[in-house]
Amino acid sequence: MILNKVRKTIKKHRLFDQGDRVLVAVSGGPDSVCLLDVLVKLSREWELTLAVAHFNHKLREEADKEEQFVSRLAGKYGLSFFSGASNVKEIAEKRGLGLEEAARHERYKFLEEVSSREGFSKIALGHTLSDNVETFFMRAVRGASLEGLKGILPKKDHIVRPLIEVTREEIFSYLKKEELLWVEDSSNKDTSFLRNWVRHRLLTLIKERNPSIEETLGATLQGLLWDWLFIEEEVDRALDKMDYRFENGTLYINLSNFDFHEAIKRHALSKLIYRFFYPGRSGVLTAAHIEGVLGIMRELEGSKKFSLPEGIEAVREYNRLRIGPKNEEISEPEVLVTGEGIYPFGDYIFEVKVGDFSNIVTFDKWCAAFDAEKVAFPLLIRYRRPGDRLLIPGVGRKKLQDYFVDEKVPRSERERIPLVLNSKGEVLWIVGYRQRSDLKPEGKRTIYIEARRKR
Template identity: 30%
Template sequence: MKNEFLKNLKSYNLEGFGVLLAVSGGKDSMTMLDLFNYFKYELKLNLVVCHFNHSLRDDADRDEKFVKTQCEKYGLKFYSKKEDVLLYSNENKLSTEEGARFLRYKFFDEVKRIENLEYIATAHNKNDLAETVIMRILRGTGINGLIGIQSERGDLIRPILNFSRDEIEKYIEENNIPFVEDKTNFEELYLRNKIRLNLFPILKNEYNPRILDAISRLSNIAFDYSTISREYIASKEGLLWEFNKEKILVYIEKLKLQSRSFRNIMYREFFEFISKDPDGINYKIIEEIDNLIFSKTGKYIEIKNVVFKIEYDKLLIYDKNIFENLEMKFYFENLDFSLYSTKFFDIIIEQSSFEEFKNLKQNKDLLFINKKYLDFLKIRNKENGDFLELEFGKKKLKDIFIDEKVSKDIRKNIPIFEIENNIVWVPNIRRSNRYLVDEKDDIIKIRVLSKE
């Protein structure tokens, strides 16, 4: 087992890097901890251990103390954090499992950043992989859901994923590795536990003694298929679709020319990319999305916070929670140049002149104002009833956006510049007829650069 584990570590190219070990104190994570500690000098590893206390069980504090004690014996740096997962989950309308996972990985990311580490290692094993795949099949899943758990994904590695629970228990026994037992693993309250305790023994004893290997192969095949699909869809970027400010824009007329099968796969991939939900969406929803592309502008479908929406000649796909709350005031920090940043834009303020204004005043992407107004200048989001004062009178901002064919969703992130509660500029769209400059003014120039 040690040789196979070393082979896994070398496949990640870990030598000389820092690794955060997520350790609960159970058999799996204590095996992983012992194996990492065994090879830490050979691979020059900087190891830091993290334990997250979910406050969900009476013996949660016991587990935390146990892991801390073991880290002292190994001589490894130890971090722990205790959170009320149930309270957090209820307040944020999440399942307990979702809330626990979010808080746990948030903590891991914090420690990884503080300690300047490169990787996070978790102790998922081959049984966990099989249980995850079966659970997703029972709930209904797409090809990507059959992947289950990946051995490596970004900075997250799972170095004992190819070991079964039986192999881990054998290692524990042969090497006298201490561990704590989670009593809830034996309670049939959760689907995963029911699969582990009831379904798998039947599948293994009565149908296929090598069921774990069979599901592991299925996972690898699904991964290969998914990789090919994603690479092919990626090759169509710029031709069929584009990614713009955390939204996917698909050209509808070109999309209609694709086969129905390809369209279905693409909807699934884009949904899973935006939602980060490997369970995907069912075929009935896929059909509804495909019918949507033959609808008029403004029609939309919302699935698990992911919106598929028709906007003129494009299908927009985005997380409905991505939009930024813009609220900013400005100060000219030096004589020549100042830079401000938002999630989607850089805002640059520069000293200018009346001569430059005369040459560039037709540019919609520039705002020239008298420097004395800078203390009163701020940006905000669009609001109902907004209007611009133009040369021939007032015009509603909503009507201007319609004329310019700016989609409703993009409008939410366009910065609105105002002085003394009067809108003076909508970048790249229109400038107000108020607060114009003349040759006597001390003039500054403002540019907005999109972070695309």
């Protein structure tokens, strides 16, 4: 029965092409042992070339014995065997990850490395319908969007899951019938892990009311998957129309043309955030995270921010959304300008000259000129501080905070704008924006300052 079911799954989702070279991930547990045996029996129909891969997480005492078991299993079928190992616990602690996430990351990295090095066209994993149902409840408990609730994909790029429509009960029946041995992972009984809690407690209760919950929910998940695939096509069209860019580790989205259906907005936003900040991962963002970002996008005035996992922050700055690592406190030293010369500061290089510049009719925003009779050295270059003001004729002394708000300068940029001040601490020039107009040259002796970005 399983063979026919898997055969239909392969055809329905086009998991294999004729002549595929398939790397089968085998832990030694019941699911992966069943997967390997089934693929060996179906391999002739698709002319598949199979090999076995096993990753040792070094988390349990029996891990080495499990690796030996899988090695013997590969030998039984006459298949090539590839193994890898990492100290997952140490990696999790270093990166601040949970054990499950760190283990998954290291395991997938190993499989991808072997697949690329040895020229495999597909990687087959042993996820089952039971796993899919458990994943649905895990994500529902945490809070998830349609993207999360759709469950585990039968196929994603070159990764395939032939057992995704087979229940764990069917797998045990198959193993018993075929007299196949497997190893038991002792950690699967530890209900401190969310998946095990869902499997052994939540689903046990639900099955008292509906013993066929896996098959019932399997049909629901199939429907959700088709809905999600349709929305994905619409999201891709929307992304082609959106104005966004990713540079220096930060994503910028122009909100002026972000006028889509609410469902498209949610999925487009989620897709971009995952693509640039959590690539190759799932389950990092909850529905609350996406709603939080959409919430600040709906605000019309000023700047708003919302925190995302792992130190990422979304900030709406007028008609722009900026997503990236949270800004750290800037502690750039002051630079004292004592006369003519070159003065590096932050991302800029300042060139200071003194002389007759009356032949220069206009200055761009990266140049400033002051009457040397009104402005004297030393000058100071630094970033803004609370209370800084700029004297504007006819207005008076205006706080830089208010000036930036009026000019709609994004909050993230305000902290990186250099200021040039005199020895009294008065702001003479907001670099790239405005200088004191009452200090412009009237005589022939001028202090000329040019700011250039470092390359």
